[in-house]
Amino acid sequence: METKEFTIKWGMAIDLDKCTGCGACMVACQAENNLAPIADASNKIKVMNWITVYELSNGKPYPEHDVAYLPRPCQQCGHPPCVSVCPVIATDKNEEGGIVSQVTPRCIGCRYCMAACPYHARYFNWRDPVWPGGLEKALTPDVSVRPRGVVEKCTFCHHRWMAAKDKAIVEGRDPMDLAEGEYVTSCTEACPNGAITFGDLNNEDHEVAKLASSKYAHRLLERLGADTQVYYVSRREWVLRQLDNYLEDEKVKG
Amino acid sequence: MAVDRRGFLKFVAGATTGVLATPVPWKLLDDVSIWTQNWPWIPRNVDGENSYVSTISKLCPSAAGMKVRLVGPRPVRVLPDDNHPLSMGGITALAAAEVQLMYSPSRVKRPLKHAGDGAFVAISWEEAEKMLKENLRRAGSKVAYVSGDETGTINELLSGMAKESGSEDFYVMPSEVQPAARAFASMNGNGQLGYDIENSDYVFAIGANILESWGTVLRNRAAYKNSHPAAEKPTVKFVYAGPVQNNTAAGSDEWLPAKSGTEAIVAMGIANLLIKAGATIDAPDFAEFKALAAQFTPQKVAALAGVTPAKLKAITAELSKAKRPVVLTGSEFGQGTGVATVLAGTAVNMLLGGFGREGGVTAIPLAPKVIASGMDRAEIADKDLVAYLSRISAGKVATPRAMVFYEANPVYGLPQPAAMAKVMDKVPFKVAFTSFLDETAEACDLILPTPLGLERFDDVESPYGINQAFYGLARPVAPCVIDGKPAADVLLGVAGQLNMDLGFETFEEVLQAKAEAAGADWDSLMEGEFFTSDAVAEQSDLRIAADVIGKALAAAPKPAKLSIAPVQKLNIGTPNTAIPPYNNKTIRRWELQKNEMYVAMNGATARELGVVKHQRIKLSNSSGSIQARVNIFEGVMPNTIAVLMGFGHTAFDEFSKGKGENVMELLTVGYEAGTGQSVWNVAGVNVSKA
Numbered sequence: 001m002e003t004k005e006f007t008i009k010w011g012m013a014i015d016l017d018k019c020t021g022c023g024a025c026m027v028a029c030q031a032e033n034n035l036a037p038i039a040d041a042s043n044k045i046k047v048m049n050w051i052t053v054y055e056l057s058n059g060k061p062y063p064e065h066d067v068a069y070l071p072r073p074c075q076q077c078g079h080p081p082c083v084s085v086c087p088v089i090a091t092d093k094n095e096e097g098g099i100v101s102q103v104t105p106r107c108i109g110c111r112y113c114m115a116a117c118p119y120h121a122r123y124f125n126w127r128d129p130v131w132p133g134g135l136e137k138a139l140t141p142d143v144s145v146r147p148r149g150v151v152e153k154c155t156f157c158h159h160r161w162m163a164a165k166d167k168a169i170v171e172g173r174d175p176m177d178l179a180e181g182e183y184v185t186s187c188t189e190a191c192p193n194g195a196i197t198f199g200d201l202n203n204e205d206h207e208v209a210k211l212a213s214s215k216y217a218h219r220l221l222e223r224l225g226a227d228t229q230v231y232y233v234s235r236r237e238w239v240l241r242q243l244d245n246y247l248e249d250e251k252v253k254g
Numbered sequence: 255m256a257v258d259r260r261g262f263l264k265f266v267a268g269a270t271t272g273v274l275a276t277p278v279p280w281k282l283l284d285d286v287s288i289w290t291q292n293w294p295w296i297p298r299n300v301d302g303e304n305s306y307v308s309t310i311s312k313l314c315p316s317a318a319g320m321k322v323r324l325v326g327p328r329p330v331r332v333l334p335d336d337n338h339p340l341s342m343g344g345i346t347a348l349a350a351a352e353v354q355l356m357y358s359p360s361r362v363k364r365p366l367k368h369a370g371d372g373a374f375v376a377i378s379w380e381e382a383e384k385m386l387k388e389n390l391r392r393a394g395s396k397v398a399y400v401s402g403d404e405t406g407t408i409n410e411l412l413s414g415m416a417k418e419s420g421s422e423d424f425y426v427m428p429s430e431v432q433p434a435a436r437a438f439a440s441m442n443g444n445g446q447l448g449y450d451i452e453n454s455d456y457v458f459a460i461g462a463n464i465l466e467s468w469g470t471v472l473r474n475r476a477a478y479k480n481s482h483p484a485a486e487k488p489t490v491k492f493v494y495a496g497p498v499q500n501n502t503a504a505g506s507d508e509w510l511p512a513k514s515g516t517e518a519i520v521a522m523g524i525a526n527l528l529i530k531a532g533a534t535i536d537a538p539d540f541a542e543f544k545a546l547a548a549q550f551t552p553q554k555v556a557a558l559a560g561v562t563p564a565k566l567k568a569i570t571a572e573l574s575k576a577k578r579p580v581v582l583t584g585s586e587f588g589q590g591t592g593v594a595t596v597l598a599g600t601a602v603n604m605l606l607g608g609f610g611r612e613g614g615v616t617a618i619p620l621a622p623k624v625i626a627s628g629m630d631r632a633e634i635a636d637k638d639l640v641a642y643l644s645r646i647s648a649g650k651v652a653t654p655r656a657m658v659f660y661e662a663n664p665v666y667g668l669p670q671p672a673a674m675a676k677v678m679d680k681v682p683f684k685v686a687f688t689s690f691l692d693e694t695a696e697a698c699d700l701i702l703p704t705p706l707g708l709e710r711f712d713d714v715e716s717p718y719g720i721n722q723a724f725y726g727l728a729r730p731v732a733p734c735v736i737d738g739k740p741a742a743d744v745l746l747g748v749a750g751q752l753n754m755d756l757g758f759e760t761f762e763e764v765l766q767a768k769a770e771a772a773g774a775d776w777d778s779l780m781e782g783e784f785f786t787s788d789a790v791a792e793q794s795d796l797r798i799a800a801d802v803i804g805k806a807l808a809a810a811p812k813p814a815k816l817s818i819a820p821v822q823k824l825n826i827g828t829p830n831t832a833i834p835p836y837n838n839k840t841i842r843r844w845e846l847q848k849n850e851m852y853v854a855m856n857g858a859t860a861r862e863l864g865v866v867k868h869q870r871i872k873l874s875n876s877s878g879s880i881q882a883r884v885n886i887f888e889g890v891m892p893n894t895i896a897v898l899m900g901f902g903h904t905a906f907d908e909f910s911k912g913k914g915e916n917v918m919e920l921l922t923v924g925y926e927a928g929t930g931q932s933v934w935n936v937a938g939v940n941v942s943k944a
């Protein structure tokens with residue numbers, strides 16, 4: 001399948017050597033995108049997270065053990081497996097910027113997209129969201145609240161892009177020519193370690209584009225060919241090796 | 255008209271094509287999916303104008319600088335603040351949840367008093383203040399105040415009230431602050447130790463969990479961010495020594511496994527090697543220190559701390575080679591360490607020429623106190639809450655008649671909490687100023703709801719760890735969502751009625767005076783600016799306090815055969831916040847399952863204990879016991895069990911209550927020889943199958 005090309009391609013480079021697994025990005029994401037809290041969050045299959053931080057291990061015993069943390073937002077595939085299976089075009093890859101959309105009011109909850117997504121980036125609302133104790137008063141106006149029965153996922157804080165474009169238009173600037181950093185996702189902004197770099201992969205001046213072409217940059221399950229817009233950077237071979245299925249004697253670039 | 259089979263099939267085909275061609279079913283499907291999402295109980299977006307207020311967190315122990323986003327009058331997000339020295343463009347997992355905590359189901363909504371039958375009944379503020387005043391009057395000098403705030407001027411107010419009523423019993427909840435302040439005082443130091451991580455070229459953290467919870471974390475992490483450019487070789491090496499490959503170890507360029515509570519021993523081992531290589535300190539007790547350090551041979555350090563001699567030598571060589579190395583010592587769980595830990599670390603910094611050097615250790619001046627009868631930070635650091643409660647328990651000091659808890663949760667957060675709670679049980683009148691219905695509040699006779707830091711005026715003066723004097727205000731970004739009153743206002747009112755002379759009528763006046771004493775400009779503080787100063791505290795006759803280190807280490811408890819390593823993570827909250835609603839999703843799968851917590855050990859330890867992953871075990875020692883399941887994590891030292899802090903709340907709400915058990919139950923209090931400082935960083939434990 002051809003990858004649809006866009007002038008701007010929003011992307012991320014996450015340095016797995018810099019992430020310490022603190023979870024600030026996960027909390028910031030939930031507050032920004034109006035995810036509902038849940039009393040028992042230990043059943044990870046039923047818990048909604050647009051970004052989740054996984055723990056990686058080099059598999060070696062003490063004292064050779066090494067650990068890494070992998071934050072996983074939606075990978076915003078170039079040819080997204082979820083889009084082709086959606087019967088109602090509730091999810092699409094059609095808009096400038098290359099963000100895979102998720103139109104929840106259109107979703108009929110069939111969950112084909114969840115089965116198709118290789119990254120487990122999609123979540124189904126098994127229950128209606130509940131905001132105890134008046135917590136709904138802290139909802140942002142940017143992202144509508146989703147009811148039971150629909151699928152949702154990370155949108156790269158798409159509303160922030162809209163806001164940045166609006167601001168540029170009001171200021172008489174070209175909304176398609178935003179300065180680097182004018183639009184970043186909530187997780188990028190929150191991370192105290194600067195582990196996440198966000199920007200336009202098509203703009204050579206953007207840090208993210210430089211990082212994406214680094215020899216240490218790999219994508220998750222790259223050989224599936226989904227052509228994702230999220231890059232993972234690590235100078236550790238064992239970390240890179242876990243991003244895809246390698247044969248034992250196969251070399252990993254980087 | 256008769257319809258034959260062919261005709262019928264044609265009709266079906268036509269009908270099907272028709273149905274597919276008309277938009278009606280698709281429109282219906284679309285409508286159905288939209289209409290079935292339009293339930294009245296699903297909240298709608300409420301729009302409004304965006305505004306941003308710069309302030310500082312009073313909930314996060316890191317005193318995170320932050321920008322609060324408001325939509326119309328409603329605060330909705332806590333965002334990082336690029337220009338704030340205590341945020342530097344980052345936010346902690348705890349501070350990020352602060353707006354949402356305003357609406358926590360655990361918030362105390364109005365004053366409550368304990369009725370005879372154990373239930374709480376709502377009372378008016380008038381009645382509450384009367385009750386407080388009468389009980390304080392009745393208690394006279396037999397009153398104790400406990401604060402959970404490390405950086406606020408409210409401590410001067412609380413200690414001033416104690417002193418005005420003739421009591422010396424004012425305490426702050428234990429943290430890294432007390433041992434550090436006492437250490438520097440025993441060196442004849444003046445001011446507070448600060449660490450210039452951002453200008454250092456080699457950062458060695460012994461115990462101190464600098465990338466997760468130690469000191470001004472966001473500042474530490476910004477230094478880490480800047481020295482670790484993505485996809486490039488780090489420009490500064492970070493090394494972490496501790497028993498568990500925790501978040502700091504995960505980010506560090508090297509993890510040096512070292513047993514819990516052996517930080518001072520590791521530092522002395524390094525000091526010994528540095529001295530052997532010719533390093534000296536210009537201090538009167540250097541000879542004594544040299545002799546003491548000589549005892550800590552690499553072999554001895556290996557035996558006591560589990561650090562291999564080769565590693566110790568390699569780190570020492572790297573430290574000597576670095577131009578601006580800095581060593582940070584502390585407890586890997588932010589409390590319970592001794593004075594010697596900080597002294598030994600400071601001695602290493604001095605041997606490395608790092609005292610007063612850029613990228614090393616500095617002494618920052620602290621603002622003088624403004625409430626004459628109150629205690630200053632040095633005096634406060636000398637007050638040891640755990641020791642005080644233990645003395646009451648042993649009958650060595652009288653039980654107070656009244657105890658005032660200010661945003662402190664000792665019933666959950668102290669070591670051996672059950673024993674501590676028993677002591678508090680004996681106190682006839684207890685009052686909690688708190689935002690949340692925590693364990694301590696539940697044990698109190700009177701609960702007075704305080705506005706959160708986002709809803710009140712408060713201040714932060716130079717949190718421990720920062721390398722420059724700092725003063726900033728927390729400002730109310732929105733009206734208080736509950737019927738709360740700032741504790742300071744209530745206390746000043748009561749103090750006035752009890753004829754105490756604190757010198758101020760309102761807390762705002764106190765803060766204004768403090769700002770002036772710190773050298774800050776009130777008007778700009780009120781606009782969200784903050785004050786910093788590069789002034790350093792003058793020192794004279796600085797010593798190493800070798801005698802203090804010597805005494806403490808001579809009697810240091812031997813590491814147990816099987817020991818506990820508590821692990822602190824800010825995302826799981828503090829004793830004051832418990833687990834914020836959004837944060838329980840950040841708890842890992844094999845940290846908690848339903849209400850059962852997991853503890854981690856490496857495979858060899860598990861084999862030795864005869865346990866496997868997911869197995870239920872009981873951890874017990876003379877202090878108490880907890881139950882947990884086993885997780886195998888190879889980033890734990892042998893014969894060590896890593897236990898997360900922050901679980902096992904018996905109060906708060908469905909996001910925290912009853913989840914796992916409280917590791918503090920297993921931490922046994924001891925006293926550091928020489929200084930008498932209460933310590934609980936070494937705890938042995940037995941494991942049995944549950």
Ligand code: SF4
Nearest residue numbers: 019020022023025191
């Ligand atoms: S905020 Fe940054 S360091 Fe923390 S878990 Fe997320 S990516 Fe990792």
